[in-house]
Structure formats: C-alpha cells, structure tokens
Amino acid sequence: MNNKNAATFVIQKVQPGLLGLMDGSVSTLAPIFATAGLTGQPMKAFYVGLAASLGAGISMGLAEALSDDGTVTGRGSPVVRGSITAFATALGGMLHTLPFLIGNLQHALHLAYTVVIFELLSIAFIRYRFMKTPLVSTILQVIVGGGIVFVLGIFLGKAGT
Numbered sequence: 001m002n003n004k005n006a007a008t009f010v011i012q013k014v015q016p017g018l019l020g021l022m023d024g025s026v027s028t029l030a031p032i033f034a035t036a037g038l039t040g041q042p043m044k045a046f047y048v049g050l051a052a053s054l055g056a057g058i059s060m061g062l063a064e065a066l067s068d069d070g071t072v073t074g075r076g077s078p079v080v081r082g083s084i085t086a087f088a089t090a091l092g093g094m095l096h097t098l099p100f101l102i103g104n105l106q107h108a109l110h111l112a113y114t115v116v117i118f119e120l121l122s123i124a125f126i127r128y129r130f131m132k133t134p135l136v137s138t139i140l141q142v143i144v145g146g147g148i149v150f151v152l153g154i155f156l157g158k159a160g161t
Contacts, residue, residue, distance in 0.1 A: 024092025037157015053093025061086025
C-alpha cells in the first residue's frame with residue numbers, strides 16, 4: 001500500500017473505528033460500574049451496559065456521519081464512516097459489559113476489569129500502529145483517561161449505597 005492509500009485508509013477507516021472504540025470503551029465504564037456497585041446485581045449492570053453501548057453507538061455513528069460529507073476533507077463516505085464508528089462504539093462498550101452475564105458479581109467485576117485493561121491497551125496499540133503516536137505516551141494517555149472514568153464509576157457506585 002503506498003503512502004496516499006495508507007493515509008486514505010487511516011483517515012477513512014481507522015480513525016472512525018478508533019474514535020468509536022475509544023468512546024465506547026471509556027464512556028460506558030462509569031454507568032456500568034456504578035450500576036454494579038449500586039445494585040449488586042450483575043444483570044442490571046449488563047442491561048445498563050447494553051443500553052449505554054447501543055445508545056452511544058447510534059449517537060456516535062450519527063455524529064460521525066453528519067460531521068461532514070467527505071468532499072472537502074477527503075474523509076470518505078459519511079455512511080461508511082458513521083457505520084464504522086457506530087459499530088466500534090457499540091463493540092467498545094459491549095466488551096466489558098458481557099462479563100456481567102455471569103451471575104456472580106465479584107467474578108463479573110474481576111473479568112470486566114481485565115477486559116477494560118485489554119481494551120485500553122488495544123486502543124493504545126492501534127493509536128501507536130496507525131496514528132504513529134509513541135507507544136509509552138499513548139498507553140499513558142489512554143490508561144489515565146480511561147482510569148479517571150473507571151474510578152468515577154466505582155466511586156459513584158459506592159457513594160450511592
């Protein structure tokens with residue numbers, strides 16, 4: 001793939017996907033973990049995570065698709081970009097939501113914590129690989145940002161009980 005094709009691929013496919021993964025992975029953390037802490041019921045946390053993931057996917061997909069038609073910026077088809085962003089957002093939120101299908105809250109939480117770490121490291125690697133961001137820098141940025149939201153969710157889950 002030549003430099004122009006690589007740049008087009010990054011701006012039209014990778015960037016919308018990365019945007020979605022970042023938003024889905026981070027924005028759904030607080031509601032899911034707060035719900036788990038408030039209710040102590042993994043299935044309720046699962047449904048909150050499902051609603052947050054799907055709602056965020058629709059919202060982010062529309063936002064990306066409506067941001068521009070791609071003719072001026074070269075960002076490609078708004079429908080394709082919006083679809084990629086919607087799918088990646090929902091996926092990013094659902095990955096750490098699925099552990100809450102486990103009936104035992106402590107097991108679900110421990111698995112979800114592991115999944116969150118995997119998600120954040122994957123996002124950091126994608127940024128490193130395609131956006132050429134230094135790996136240590138991107139790991140710190142993603143972990144700190146995700147960590148803040150994660151701690152907020154746990155804090156609110158404990159504060160409300």
